[in-house]
């Protein structure tokens with residue numbers, strides 16, 4: 001199965017469907033990533049704070065898959081944004097992953113109270129220029145944060161990885177991204193299982209119509225909306241199911257029915273608000 005790719009503003013391609021490892025314990029990460037790679041995933045999303053970069057790296061090394069066929073993302077944690085710390089943090093992540101470069105390095109949260117995210121972004125530009133990452137981007141950045149980092153550096157993030165699922169579509173961030181050529185990565189794409197998404201008629205009826213699971217419908221919705229998505233599951237069966245989403249297509253009406261599930265007042269959020277993380 002060939003996973004579609006999108007082109008980042010760096011010119012590099014990113015597989016639109018990947019595998020995320022948030023909350024995968026360190027001692028389970030190697031097994032989870034190994035089975036994902038066996039299934040065919042080639043895009044892995046981790047972060048320093050997930051404390052499983054060694055396990056991800058071990059799985060990559062054991063897989064024998066040529067480096068250029070893989071797309072690996074990791075993220076700079078919030079307490080390393082000041083001064084030269086991003087440089088140290090990037091090298092530590094590469095050591096743990098056992099890689100010479102990552103494909104994408106992200107500032108994890110803007111943590112606006114500390115006001116160090118512009119410095120972090122300036123250092124990410126240097127880290128990219130040193131060849132330690134192919135592309136750079138951000139996560140959980142709102143338009144006000146995006147404006148500031150672009151104004152300071154003239155460098156537009158390749159992606160913004162934000163909480164995004166049917167009940168929280170962050171349309172202000174999507175508009176900023178579309179206007180600047182930044183791609184959107186959806187985190188918590190299945191709502192982290194925290195609200196009854198799969199029973200919702202818009203999702204359940206599409207699942208019945210295409211003879212697929214509700215999770216497959218939601219992942220397919222992300223892909224058809226043009227988002228990059230990397231659902232997490234430690235179970236090989238669900239990993240395989242989440243990867244098997246290219247054999248059907250939602251109709252425009254089905255996509256529109258899922259688009260309509262965001263109440264528009266932010267109440268669908270299942271994770272932290274970016275202004276509250278410091």
Ligand code: NAD
Nearest residue numbers: 020021022045139187188189190191192215231232233238
């Ligand atoms: P998710 O929406 O992918 O939900 C994961 C949950 O859904 C798990 O409980 C899993 O058991 C369940 N699930 C997975 N596949 C299923 C299926 N086929 N059927 C039924 N249930 C299924 O949430 P997530 O893991 O938080 O998000 C995905 C990835 O996004 C993470 O692994 C991580 O890489 C990234 N992420 C980033 C941030 C950030 O701040 N940048 C925050 C959270 C997550």
